[in-house]
Amino acid sequence: METLQSEITGLSTENSALSAQVTTLxxxxxxxxxxxxxxxxxxxxxxxxxxTLQSEIDALRREVINWERTAAEEHVLAESSRGRIALLEEExxxxxxxxxxxxxxAERAREELERVRGTLREVQEERKRELRGVVEGMEAQIxxxxxxxxxxxxxAGDAEVPPPPKQRKTKIPCAFYAMI
Numbered sequence: 067m068e069t070l071q072s073e074i075t076g077l078s079t080e081n082s083a084l085s086a087q088v089t090t091l092x093x094x095x096x097x098x099x100x101x102x103x104x105x106x107x108x109x110x111x112x113x114x115x116x117x118t119l120q121s122e123i124d125a126l127r128r129e130v131i132n133w134e135r136t137a138a139e140e141h142v143l144a145e146s147s148r149g150r151i152a153l154l155e156e157e158x159x160x161x162x163x164x165x166x167x168x169x170x171x172a173e174r175a176r177e178e179l180e181r182v183r184g185t186l187r188e189v190q191e192e193r194k195r196e197l198r199g200v201v202e203g204m205e206a207q208i209x210x211x212x213x214x215x216x217x218x219x220x221x222a223g224d225a226e227v228p229p230p231p232k233q234r235k236t237k238i239p240c241a242f243y244a245m246i
Contacts, residue, residue, distance in 0.1 A: 112225050119222040126215045130208065137204045144197050154186055 158179055 116222055116225040119218050119225060123215060123218045123222060126211055126218060130211045130215070133204055133208055133211065137201070137208075140197065140200050140204075144193075147193055151186065151190065154182065158182065 161179055
């Protein structure tokens, strides 16, 4: 009987120890599940941030394309102006060829020529100033947009989420299964 009593006492002690282990394991599992839930929330938050940054990058790319298109149109306009200037210069040359035919008309033609040249120079200078201002403004905007794209791409790259750590399996002693 004493052996049974000592065996019961030993089993009771072992049962208490196993109960304490089960309680500890349950607390650890609950803490792990809470951390895993927080990791999932953080991953979802980072994923949303990544998509937001990606849409910002796409919008910036569209703006850069629009600015490049505008710059190309301004370049075409400048080329067209050069063509018109060349035509005006040809007309002036033709005026000069006809000077010999009439002295009176030649004098008026000279005055007209000087006036057209002055206007032409003013137009050329004004056009150069305008185009220079437009090109400088566009280049500055393109630089700012390129910088914004680079920053957004860097933020998008930094926003990549690492996978959560793998769960470790905890071995539970065979005596634990006997209690369940």
